[in-house]
Amino acid sequence: xxxxxxxxxxxxxxxxxxxxxxxxxxxxxxxxxxxxxxxxxxxxxxxxxxxxxxxxxxxxxxxxxxxxxxxxxxxxxxxxxxxxxxxxxxxxxxxxxxxxxxxxxxxxxxxxxxxxxxxxxxxxxxxxxxxxxxxxxxxxxxxxxxxxxxxxxxxxxxxxxxxxxxxxxxxxxxxxxxxxxxxxxxxxxxxxxxxxxxxxxxxxxxxxxxxxxxxxxxxxxxxxxxxxxxxxxxxxxxxxxxxxxxxxxxxxxxxxxxxxxxxxxxxxxxxxxxxxxxxxxxxxxxxxxxxxxxxxxxxxxxxxxxxxxxxxxxxxxxxxxxxxxxxxxxxxxxxxxxxxxxxxxxxxxxxxxxxxxxxxxxxxxxxxxxxxxxxxxxxxxxxxxxxxxxxxxxxxxxxxxxxxxxxxxxxxxxxxxxxxxxxxxxxxxxxxxxxxxxxxxxxxxxxxxxxxxxxxxxxxxxxxxxxxxxxxxxxxxxxxxxxxxxxxxxxxxxxxxxxxxxxxxxxxxxxxxxxxxxxxxxxxxxxxxxxxxxxxxxxxxxxxxxxxxxxxxxxxxxxxxxxxxxxxxxxxxxxxxxxxxxxxxxxxxxxxxxxxxxxxxxxxxxxxxxxxxxxxxxxxxxxxxxxxxxxxxxxxxxxxxxxxxxxxxxxxxxxxxxxxxxxxxxxxxxxxxxxxx
Amino acid sequence: xxxxxxxxxxxxxxxxxxxxxxxxxxxxxxxxxxxxxxxxxxxxxxxxxxxxxxxxxxxxxxxxxxx
Numbered sequence: 001x002x003x004x005x006x007x008x009x010x011x012x013x014x015x016x017x018x019x020x021x022x023x024x025x026x027x028x029x030x031x032x033x034x035x036x037x038x039x040x041x042x043x044x045x046x047x048x049x050x051x052x053x054x055x056x057x058x059x060x061x062x063x064x065x066x067x068x069x070x071x072x073x074x075x076x077x078x079x080x081x082x083x084x085x086x087x088x089x090x091x092x093x094x095x096x097x098x099x100x101x102x103x104x105x106x107x108x109x110x111x112x113x114x115x116x117x118x119x120x121x122x123x124x125x126x127x128x129x130x131x132x133x134x135x136x137x138x139x140x141x142x143x144x145x146x147x148x149x150x151x152x153x154x155x156x157x158x159x160x161x162x163x164x165x166x167x168x169x170x171x172x173x174x175x176x177x178x179x180x181x182x183x184x185x186x187x188x189x190x191x192x193x194x195x196x197x198x199x200x201x202x203x204x205x206x207x208x209x210x211x212x213x214x215x216x217x218x219x220x221x222x223x224x225x226x227x228x229x230x231x232x233x234x235x236x237x238x239x240x241x242x243x244x245x246x247x248x249x250x251x252x253x254x255x256x257x258x259x260x261x262x263x264x265x266x267x268x269x270x271x272x273x274x275x276x277x278x279x280x281x282x283x284x285x286x287x288x289x290x291x292x293x294x295x296x297x298x299x300x301x302x303x304x305x306x307x308x309x310x311x312x313x314x315x316x317x318x319x320x321x322x323x324x325x326x327x328x329x330x331x332x333x334x335x336x337x338x339x340x341x342x343x344x345x346x347x348x349x350x351x352x353x354x355x356x357x358x359x360x361x362x363x364x365x366x367x368x369x370x371x372x373x374x375x376x377x378x379x380x381x382x383x384x385x386x387x388x389x390x391x392x393x394x395x396x397x398x399x400x401x402x403x404x405x406x407x408x409x410x411x412x413x414x415x416x417x418x419x420x421x422x423x424x425x426x427x428x429x430x431x432x433x434x435x436x437x438x439x440x441x442x443x444x445x446x447x448x449x450x451x452x453x454x455x456x457x458x459x460x461x462x463x464x465x466x467x468x469x470x471x472x473x474x475x476x477x478x479x480x481x482x483x484x485x486x487x488x489x490x491x492x493x494x495x496x497x498x499x500x501x502x503x504x505x506x507x508x509x510x511x512x513x514x515x516x517x518x519x520x521x522x523x524x525x526x527x528x529x530x531x532x533x534x535x536x537x538x539x540x541x542x543x544x545x546x547x548x549x550x551x552x553x554x555x556x557x558x559x560x561x562x563x564x565x566x567x568x569x570x571x572x573x574x575x576x577x578x579x580x581x582x583x584x585x586x587x588x589x590x591x592x593x594x595x596x597x598x599x600x601x602x603x604x605x606x607x608x609x610x611x612x613x614x615x616x617x618x619x620x621x622x623x624x625x626x627x628x629x630x631x632x633x634x635x636x637x638x639x640x641x642x643x644x645x646x647x648x649x650x651x652x653x654x655x656x657x658x659x660x661x662x663x664x665x666x667x668x669x670x671x672x673x674x675x676x677x
Numbered sequence: 678x679x680x681x682x683x684x685x686x687x688x689x690x691x692x693x694x695x696x697x698x699x700x701x702x703x704x705x706x707x708x709x710x711x712x713x714x715x716x717x718x719x720x721x722x723x724x725x726x727x728x729x730x731x732x733x734x735x736x737x738x739x740x741x742x743x744x
Contacts, residue, residue, distance in 0.1 A: 201738075
């Protein structure tokens with residue numbers, strides 16, 4: 001008999017008195033289970049509109065059963081920031097995540113002024129690299145590791161310590177995972193922030209005969225030459241650097257791809273790494289394992305000694321066209337859940353268990369290949385097919401998790417709403433400058449459709465609920481249009497806060513190359529961050545501590561005055577981090593968070609330090625929706641099957657609420673409050 | 678250099694070699710070889726730095742939020 005059946009059968013005060021001593025798990029009949037479903041970027045205005053037109057019957061059902069509120073998000077309203085607050089119940093002053101991108105202000109590499117890195121994880125080199133060197137071969141005996149940079153205690157640690165079973169699926173800002181200790185059973189799969197096998201956040205490969213021999217690299221992908229001889233093609237799939245070679249001489253480990261096409265039947269046979277797959281034009285393969293061999297002599301003996309001799313990943317292949325041109329898309333090389341090179345689950349074998357039960361699945365933190373769409377490696381329909389595969393995998397895991405969900409807390413994250421809205425917002429915005437006239441309204445329904453898809457998930461959640469269970473449906477932020485990009489660093493340059501070594505080369509370099517740091521008082525990095533070039537903190541700091549506030553005030557006042565050609569304000573709010581988040585680590589946090597007005601965002605160029613001429617530009621990329629603006633303009637959603645007692649709930653309230661439902665007093669470090677009485 | 682270290686020959690045209698000879702003499706290098714080795718080491722170090730930067734940027738660019 002399952003535990004909740006036992007609870008239902010007992011159902012009396014006598015039973016309730018007996019149960020705690022029987023369970024040892026901390027879930028009482030009065031508490032029930034807690035199910036939290038997160039839909040990244042789900043916007044309350046879109047939800048309300050679709051509920052009004054009857055398109056979201058299950059969210060409407062949930063609203064009638066309990067509550068629907070807007071959910072205040074973090075400043076800035078970015079997923080790693082907001083989810084770090086959801087996880088810890090505290091603001092960035094505690095968890096120290098302020099943007100997607102942070103920087104090391106004093107990198108040791110000579111000539112490098114600042115080094116950007118993903119805010120939630122960074123590599124840590126050991127003080128001593130122990131390795132056995134044999135000629136050009138290098139067997140690492142101890143190496144660096146990746147560290148989770150989110151501070152604070154995740155809510156699940158309190159649950160597990162109290163003996164409450166907890167499952168966490170794909171939650172962002174949790175790679176590498178924080179693993180709790182306690183009597184409660186804990187399982188998790190890492191989400192946003194999980195890299196691919198190359199150590200990047202997603203690099204597709206597109207093979208084609210028209211690509212130059214040397215290939216082409218773009219943000220998030222590569223175009224690789226496919227060498228054709230009649231109907232036979234051959235190319236190299238670029239892999240990770242050889243882990244067993246001296247780093248100074250390391251070359252990528254590639255895998256040879258051989259293709260034979262049948263133009264009459266529109267099919268091609270693709271062979272690589274022991275795989276042989278026959279695809280028709282317009283067909284996707286399943287997950288295909290790929291092994292990158294180091295080539296070290298004596299590999300067989302080394303494998304017996306359990307020394308690494310190869311790296312294993314997996315890819316999906318899509319045959320875009322057969323004839324006249326043979327063009328093949330290859331997904332980013334995901335970590336294989338059956339043989340993960342890095343731990344992506346807790347327990348470590350849980351990813352293998354899931355893959356054995358349900359098949360291989362996307363492990364890349366942001367699995368929807370938006371870069372492939374942005375760079376034309378996939379068209380809109382192909383991208384939506386790829387995204388649908390992600391949804392199907394996640395839905396399978398969700399259903400399986402629900403089936404096993406007997407007690408405790410289940411927190412399941414879906415990212416599709418965010419990525420689909422990023423790519424298809426312009427199709428619902430008639431004023432967007434990047435609209436494709438030829439496409440017209442062809443994709444105007446896509447965003448509504450993904451909301452409807454997620455509504456089905458809510459329906460399954462509702463159907464699985466028992467009376468005493470709690471269901472929370474939330475999003476970390478809302479969404480709006482990204483019409484115009486603001487070149488923050490160009491603006492700083494034009495206003496005397498930055499200087500260039502060679503002004504004639506303005507706009508040609510990224511990462512602040514060509515900056516004359518002796519004339520730099522501030523710079524922008526990341527989506528919303530601005531840093532003072534502070535003496536004693538930055539490698540080439542010029543501003544004294546005593547002058548810092550004056551510089552920030554000057555920048556703030558001027559930024560708030562910036563107007564677009566139509567008179568609209570570009571920036572609607574400014575937060576000085578020392579005031580907003582007094583606990584912020586000054587070595588990590590930006591000094592200012594820029595809250596852009598609706599329609600605006602940091603430009604593509606300014607995010608990593610490029611300074612083109614001009615301050616504002618139309619956003620013509622397919623990535624046309626955003627939430628990286630003033631937080632108050634993009635709240636998220638909050639639904640619950642209970643009455644929410646708080647008038648203006650925020651993402652900080654989720655963790656204390658979960659603890660409260662289980663009868664655990666939220667710790668003092670959680671600044672949020674319980675939503676239910 | 679160690680006895681067993683490998684060395685490689687590079688071919689350059691005479692006009693460039695003559696310029697290098699003059700520059701080596703004026704800059705106080707003991708030989709053209711010494712000048713060339715120094716210049717190449719410096720350029721490769723700069724290139725490696727740029728490649729390291731590019732590698733860090735490329736890793737981040739998979740995030741759709743960045744170009």
